[in-house]
Amino acid sequence: MKLRLAVIGFAHMHVVGLVEHFTATGAVEWAAFADLPQKKQSISTQMDTRRSNIKAAMAHTGVHKEYTDWRKLLNENQIDLAICCAENVRHGQVICELLSRGIHVVVEKPMATSMADALAMADTARRSGAKLIVNWPSTWSPSIRLAQKMLEDGAIGKPFRFHYRNATSLGPFSYGQTLSDTEKGAEWWYDASLGGGAFWDYCCYGACLSSWFLDQAPVAATAMRANFTSPFGDAEDFATVTMRYADAISILEGSWATLASGVPSGPVVHGCEGTLVTMGDSVHIYKDRNSTEPTEIIQAAPLPAGRTNIGQEVIHHLQAGDPLHPTLDLPVNLRAMMVLDAGYRSSISGKLEQVADDHYAVGKLGHV
Numbered sequence: 001m002k003l004r005l006a007v008i009g010f011a012h013m014h015v016v017g018l019v020e021h022f023t024a025t026g027a028v029e030w031a032a033f034a035d036l037p038q039k040k041q042s043i044s045t046q047m048d049t050r051r052s053n054i055k056a057a058m059a060h061t062g063v064h065k066e067y068t069d070w071r072k073l074l075n076e077n078q079i080d081l082a083i084c085c086a087e088n089v090r091h092g093q094v095i096c097e098l099l100s101r102g103i104h105v106v107v108e109k110p111m112a113t114s115m116a117d118a119l120a121m122a123d124t125a126r127r128s129g130a131k132l133i134v135n136w137p138s139t140w141s142p143s144i145r146l147a148q149k150m151l152e153d154g155a156i157g158k159p160f161r162f163h164y165r166n167a168t169s170l171g172p173f174s175y176g177q178t179l180s181d182t183e184k185g186a187e188w189w190y191d192a193s194l195g196g197g198a199f200w201d202y203c204c205y206g207a208c209l210s211s212w213f214l215d216q217a218p219v220a221a222t223a224m225r226a227n228f229t230s231p232f233g234d235a236e237d238f239a240t241v242t243m244r245y246a247d248a249i250s251i252l253e254g255s256w257a258t259l260a261s262g263v264p265s266g267p268v269v270h271g272c273e274g275t276l277v278t279m280g281d282s283v284h285i286y287k288d289r290n291s292t293e294p295t296e297i298i299q300a301a302p303l304p305a306g307r308t309n310i311g312q313e314v315i316h317h318l319q320a321g322d323p324l325h326p327t328l329d330l331p332v333n334l335r336a337m338m339v340l341d342a343g344y345r346s347s348i349s350g351k352l353e354q355v356a357d358d359h360y361a362v363g364k365l366g367h368v
Helices: 014-025 050-061 070-076 088-100 115-128 142-152 181-185 198-214 310-320 330-349
Strands: 003-010 028-034 081-085 104-108 132-135 159-165 218-226 238-245 249-255 268-271 274-279 282-286 296-299
Touching (some): 003 014, 003 050, 003 070, 003 088, 014 028, 014 310, 159 198, 198 330, 218 330
Antiparallel strands (some): 159 268
């Protein structure tokens, strides 16, 4: 029997790719679509803008059943699985209601914009039995998976420094679109109150990956945010977080203001016996002191057949019962939220912010 699938929220442009991946599995039946009421009304209809996302989803699926009230959609349709691509700050509200109705949820990264929302979502999933899955594009990188496995196997000894920055980016509409500053300013991405900005868009990747690679809970963070090239919005276009763990440090950068980075985005991990650099489709290991040439280059193998994207992985998990990839599941994502929550608080206070003790009180939610 096919899963009945809906989309709630079309703010994030990754929704179109998610729809395509799930459609391609042949295991879903699209029920309906609904966006949330908008604080800011989009002006442009160019690719990846909010107005274009829902049109692209309906065109791809051939289903044109659209609701203006997302709760009415839920009340009038049987839904087994929902994709949530609402504004980041609205994840908690929408997802808790979906989960409470017993609907499995795939949410585009980041999980939330506060630890309180993340814990509420995790607790609702536990109580309802519905699955909460956080999609990360980085999950589908064979070289990142290889790097984590090599680190786990001791390739560079005990890790003490993790570094990640996103690849070259001039913001969410710098991939062939020609939006004016006024049109960009009308998109939620540039509104800090909606969870827009480079911190939530890109620092979140490093938070997830460091939580997976280092496999320990964070302790405290210091962070800064700045707007260098996007005066049409109040959200930052550059952010950096330094996170303290018990015996390691992670440095995370998110940028919408980088024309050309000149260095690998990583992850780059320094260990007591060498350095590991994720680069393209391979992992480079450096163990010779002062050498600029890698000691070893290891090519990443393809991802497991039938589990190469979010659609395949979720369907496989729900049908076969095999565990999800760790970066999609709650333990890693709750750790990532600890990083982001403390980091964002630090960017506001200008101080080192501790990860609050009650954030560790998640025994009933699963081991963190």
